[in-house]
Amino acid sequence: MLTYTPGETLAHRLDPRGKLAVQFGFAIAVFAGPAVPWLPAMLALAVGCLLLAGLSVWRALRAYWVVLVVLSLGPVLGAVTIGPPWIQPERGLDSLRSVARVVPVLFVSAAFVHSTPVRETRAAIQRTVPGRFGQLLGVGVALTFRFIPVVREDLRRIREAVLARGGERRPLRDRAGRITTLALARSMARADRLSVALQARCFAWNPTLPRLSFAPVDYAVLALAAGLALSPLLWL
Amino acid sequence: MSQEYSDSVDLVNAGTVAYLSGAVLIAALTAVLAQFSIDLPGGVPFSFQPFGVFFAGVLLGPIWGGFSMLLYLLVGIAGAPVFSNGTAGVGIVLGPTGGFLISYVFAAAAIGLVAHRSLDPVGVDDLPAVGVTAGLVVGSAIIYAIGVPWFAEVQGWTLPRAAGFMAPFAVGDAVKIAITVGIVAGGNELLERP
Structure with missing residues (x-):
């Protein structure tokens, strides 16, 4: 499974906003450009991104x-x-x-996933998307990431409890309905507790965010993203 | 003191916090259900993936249901392995099945709008079975209306060929719609929120 892995590579040190921009610029360039010779060049660039993130082509x-x-x-x-x-x-x-065309895009997104912690992406979303919507998206992404293992554990317990009571002999509709209802009920109970916990901690529209700052190399990355996004103009 | 503090803390109101919490948990549940299946006789897997989208619309209404699916999508783009088979990244969203993932945002919003007939959600026990069924059918239609042409485009196939390839999945989705209606129709004491 491909997830964030701490490291000291150049890709790990880059600002997440620049890296997100490169991904979208790259996708535009790949899907809007001609197949030959543009696509092999894009594939080479994608492999370069993998290497910059310290990830092998085989692993991707x-x-x-x-x-x-x-x-x-x-x-x-x-x-x-x-x-x-x-x-x-x-x-x-x-x-x-x-x-x-999808393969190089997969490679670039693998490099991003491997080199960017979710908390940095959250900060990038919150800093880039304006207003309260951006705030809610940023907090929501961070909290969702936090709750996935908790909900997974809930579902595992429900599944084991259903099996322990001979659930696998029940008809499909009954079995699936039972598991889904219980998983949903537990999740909604957790949502209520989360809501109380957020309010108890003065969940506010103006919190203190983690610092993000652009180094000179990040401006180069942003320029690359802009160049890629504008590359379809070459084929007009 | 070199550090500056803002003059006042602008608290998020209780209603927004409650819906945000619901959206977060439904997004997390969608992520978990996307990896979960039970084996039918003959070893055919019965996937739980669409249940998250269905419940986002039915429980949270159009706005927060759509928001919840947007969170699911963004968490996957950010690198959490939440898409099918534990994958993540923009590459998956732009890949062959990406249209289905993007359609979840619109499907959840449509399900919420049809089931609740308003932008503000009502309690689960007040939802009529007909409205929920109609909402889920509309939502599923949106999922296929966006997902299948996307799949055809990325695979370089004609639309009828892609539709033929995806048709067997629609049978499973019909069963999932029936299960979802059975869970929520006429109220479910396990799902009522204070």
Whole structure:
């Protein structure tokens, strides 16, 4: 599983806002540009991002193997027709040109995930999205991240309790309904407790945020993001 | 003292805190359910993924339900392994199944709007079964309306081919709609909030 791993690489030291911008700029550049020779150049840039984050291509491929299997179905099933001529290679090639664009985007997002802690992304969201909506998004992302393991543990306990009572012999509808209702009830009870806890701690619209600051290299990263986002103009 | 403090603390009101907390927990539950399945006879997995979207709209209403799914999406983009098979990142959102993930935001909002018939949610025990069913059908239609063309575009397939590929999943979703209506219709004492 690909998650944040602490490190000292250049990618780890960059400001999360610049890295988020590069991801979106990169995606625009990849999807809006021509397949050849632009796509191989983008793939090389994506591999460069992986290396800057200290992540091997193999690990990125392994992390996204399910997506890659789905993508590989594209050209295979795309070329098959029901009825003569049964196989149309040019349709498979069209599909290949389309799915190949996703791979470099996956690599760049793997580099981001590997080198950026969620709390930094939260701060980036909160600093970038203006107003109270941005505040709620930032706090919401941080709290959701915090509660995922708690809810996962709740669900594990519910599943074990249902199994211990012979639940696997119940019909599907009863079994799924039981598990979902209990998981939901526990989550809503936790939501009520979280709400009280936030108010007890004076949850405010003007909190003290973690510091984020741009170093000279971050401006270079931002310029790269802008260049990538504007690259479709080259093909007009 | 070099540190500066603001003049006053601007507290978030109790209603917003309550809905934010609900949105956070439903987003976390969606993330967990996306990894969860039970095996049907013959080893076919029965995925719990859509339940999070359904409950976001039904329990939180259009605004906070949509917000909850936006949180789920952002947590995944930020790097938490919350998408199917424990994946994360912008690459997944822009990949073949990304349309389904993005559609959750709109689907939850639509489910909330149809089920509650207002921007302000009412209690679960006041929701009519017909409204909830209609909301879930509309929500599922939105999920497929965004997800399938997206899938076709990324895979380089024609729309009918992508729709044919995705059709079997619609059967499972119909069962999940029935289960969800069964849980909430006519009230459920486990889900009533103070």
